[in-house]
Amino acid sequence: xxxxxSDDNTTAGAGEELRAGRRKAARYVxxxxxxxxxxxxxxxxxxxxxxxxxxxxxxxxxxxxEKIAKSDVxxxxxxxxxxxxxxxxxxxxxxxxxxxxxxGGPGSGGDDEGSxxxxxxxxxxxxxxxxxxxxxxxxxDRQKLSLLENAAEYSLIHNGKDVxxxxxxxxxxxxxxxxxxGAERPEKDVPGQDVPATPKDFADQALKAVDDTTSVTxxxxxxxxxxxxxxxxxxxxxxxxxxxxxxxxxxxxTGTPLKFTLTPxxxxxxxxxxxxxxxxxxxxxxxxFDFTPPEGAKVTEADEAGRRAGAPEHGRGAEGGLAKxxxxxxxxGEGWNSIAxxxxxxxxxxxxxxAGDLGDLGGFLGSFGDQVKGDFGSGTVFKTRLVxxxxxxxxxxxxxxxTKDALVKAADAAK
Numbered sequence: 001x002x003x004x005x006s007d008d009n010t011t012a013g014a015g016e017e018l019r020a021g022r023r024k025a026a027r028y029v030x031x032x033x034x035x036x037x038x039x040x041x042x043x044x045x046x047x048x049x050x051x052x053x054x055x056x057x058x059x060x061x062x063x064x065x066e067k068i069a070k071s072d073v074x075x076x077x078x079x080x081x082x083x084x085x086x087x088x089x090x091x092x093x094x095x096x097x098x099x100x101x102x103x104g105g106p107g108s109g110g111d112d113e114g115s116x117x118x119x120x121x122x123x124x125x126x127x128x129x130x131x132x133x134x135x136x137x138x139x140x141d142r143q144k145l146s147l148l149e150n151a152a153e154y155s156l157i158h159n160g161k162d163v164x165x166x167x168x169x170x171x172x173x174x175x176x177x178x179x180x181x182g183a184e185r186p187e188k189d190v191p192g193q194d195v196p197a198t199p200k201d202f203a204d205q206a207l208k209a210v211d212d213t214t215s216v217t218x219x220x221x222x223x224x225x226x227x228x229x230x231x232x233x234x235x236x237x238x239x240x241x242x243x244x245x246x247x248x249x250x251x252x253x254t255g256t257p258l259k260f261t262l263t264p265x266x267x268x269x270x271x272x273x274x275x276x277x278x279x280x281x282x283x284x285x286x287x288x289f290d291f292t293p294p295e296g297a298k299v300t301e302a303d304e305a306g307r308r309a310g311a312p313e314h315g316r317g318a319e320g321g322l323a324k325x326x327x328x329x330x331x332x333g334e335g336w337n338s339i340a341x342x343x344x345x346x347x348x349x350x351x352x353x354x355a356g357d358l359g360d361l362g363g364f365l366g367s368f369g370d371q372v373k374g375d376f377g378s379g380t381v382f383k384t385r386l387v388x389x390x391x392x393x394x395x396x397x398x399x400x401x402x403t404k405d406a407l408v409k410a411a412d413a414a415k
Contacts, residue, residue: 053221054228056252061216064232064250068203071255077136077288078225078279080198084128085269087385115300117165117174119156123147135198136284144289159289166291173293176302199274203248203257206234213238213335224249224258225276236336240406241265242386243336254281264385271386332398332410339400339410346395370404376411 059067116122125131126147134146147154152169158178165174210216219233229249236243242265249259259275293299329342369380372390379392381404389399390407396414398407 054223054252056221056228056230059218059230061218061232064218064230065207065210065216067255068207068232068248068250068257069255071200071251073254073256073281074139075137075283076256076279076281077284078134079277080133080135080274081130081277082126082133082274083130083270084126084272085385086128086271086387115165115172115174115298116170117154117167117172117300119165119174122154122165122167123156136288138284138286138289142284142289155291157289157291159291162291164291164293166293166297171294171297173297173299174302175299199248199257199260199276202260202272202274203232203250206246206248206260210234211335213337219247221252222249222259224251225279227258227279228252229258238335238337240402241336242388242401242403249275256281262386266385268385332414333400333402337400337402337406339398339402339407341396341398341410341414344391344395344397372404372408374408374412376408376415379411381407 114121132148134148135144137143141158141160143158145156149169152167154168155164155166157164157166161177163176163178166172213236215235215237217233217235219231222229222231229251232248232250234246234248244263244265244267247259247261247263248257250256251258258279260272261270261275262272263270329340332339332341369382369391372379372381376396377393379390379396381388381390383404387399387401388404388407389397390404390411391397392411396411398410398414400407
C-alpha cells in the first residue's frame with residue numbers, strides 16, 4: 001500500500017477558496033425527508049467493510065477535501081445500507097408519532113389522518129435500526145429513493161416539476177410540485193432535499209464543521225462497493241464532545257463519498273453508518289424516474305394536505321410546533337462543544353402537552369433520565385450515545401453532542 005500522510009492536519013485556515021468549494025459540493029442530492037434533528041446528529045452501517053487496502057497515490061487531507069469539493073457527479077445509481085444505533089430503547093413507534101403529529105401528517109389527529117405516503121412522516125423510521133435504500137440520480141431534476149421493507153416498498157421520486165411519494169403497503173400516493181428549471185430552488189420546493197440521505201450528504205455536513213477545533217487527516221485506503229477509496233478522518237480536538245471520529249471513504253477516481261461512519265467517544269459500534277454496497281456512475285435509464293399512480297391508489301396533494309393540517313406545504317409545520325417551546329434559542333460554546341439552549345416556559349421539569357408541545361416525549365425522557373443538581377438548581381439529563389440533553393426543573397433545555405458534565409457546566413454558567 002502506498003504511504004499515506006496521516007499526520008497532515010487541515011483546519012479552517014486552509015483558505016476561503018476551500019470553504020467555498022465545500023459549500024458547493026453535493027448540490028445534486030437525492031431528496032428524502034428524514035427527521036431533521038436525527039439526520040443532523042447521527043451516523044449510519046458498521047465501520048468500513050474493506051475487501052483490501054488498495055495501493056493509491058499519496059494525498060494530503062487538504063487535497064482530499066478539495067477532491068470532494070470538486071466532485072461533480074450528477075448521475076449515479078446504487079444500493080445504500082443505513083444503520084443507526086443511538087443506544088435508545090425500542091420506542092415502539094413513538095418517534096414517528098411525535099414527528100408526524102408536529103408536522104400535521106399521519107397520526108396528527110382530526111378526521112383526516114393524512115397520507116401514509118407523506119415523506120415528512122414516512123421516512124422518520126430511518127432514525128433507528130438498519131435499512132436498505134435504492135438510490136438513483138440524473139442531475140438536479142431527477143432523483144429517486146426507495147426504502148425496501150418486508151414485502152413492501154416506499155419510493156420518493158423527483159422528476160422535473162413533480163415530486164411523488166408512494167407507499168405500496170397502503171397503496172397511497174403523495175404529490176407535490178417543485179421548480180423544474182434546474183436553477184437554485186428554495187429548500188421547501190423539494191421535500192427533504194436539505195436532509196442527508198447518502199454518504200455524500202453526510203460528508204458535506206461534517207466538512208462544514210471543520211474549523212480550528214477540528215483535526216482532519218488521511219487514514220489509509222479501503223475498498224467500498226468494489227471501488228478504491230481513501231479514508232478521510234475528522235476528529236474533534238476539544239474535550240467534552242461525544243463524537244469520537246467521523247470517517248469518510250472517498251472514491252479515488254470521482255471524489256464522491258462512498259461511506260460515512262460516525263463513532264462515539266465512548267467507543268463501541270458506530271452510531272451512524274451509511275454506505276454504498278453497490279454503486280454505478282452510469283446514467284440511469286430515463287424510465288427509472290417515471291411514475292403514474294397505480295389504479296385505485298389514494299392520491300393526496302401537498303397543498304391540500306397542508307390546508308387540512310393548518311400548516312405550510314411539505315410538512316414544514318413541524319418547525320412552527322417546535323418553535324413554541326424554544327423561546328430565545330441561543331448557542332453556547334463553539335465547534336464540537338456547541339450547546340443549544342432555550343427556555344420551554346414549562347415550570348416543573350419535563351414539558352407536557354400544555355407546556356412545550358412535546359407531548360409524550362416528556363414522559364418518555366423522564367423514564368430513563370438521570371437526575372442532576374448544580375448551581376442552576378436541579379433537572380433531568382437524558383442520554384444517547386451521541387446527543388445529550390439537560391431539562392431543568394424551571395423549564396430550560398441544554399442539548400448537544402457533549403457529555404453530561406458539559407451540559408451541567410453550561411447550565412451553571414448561565415445562572
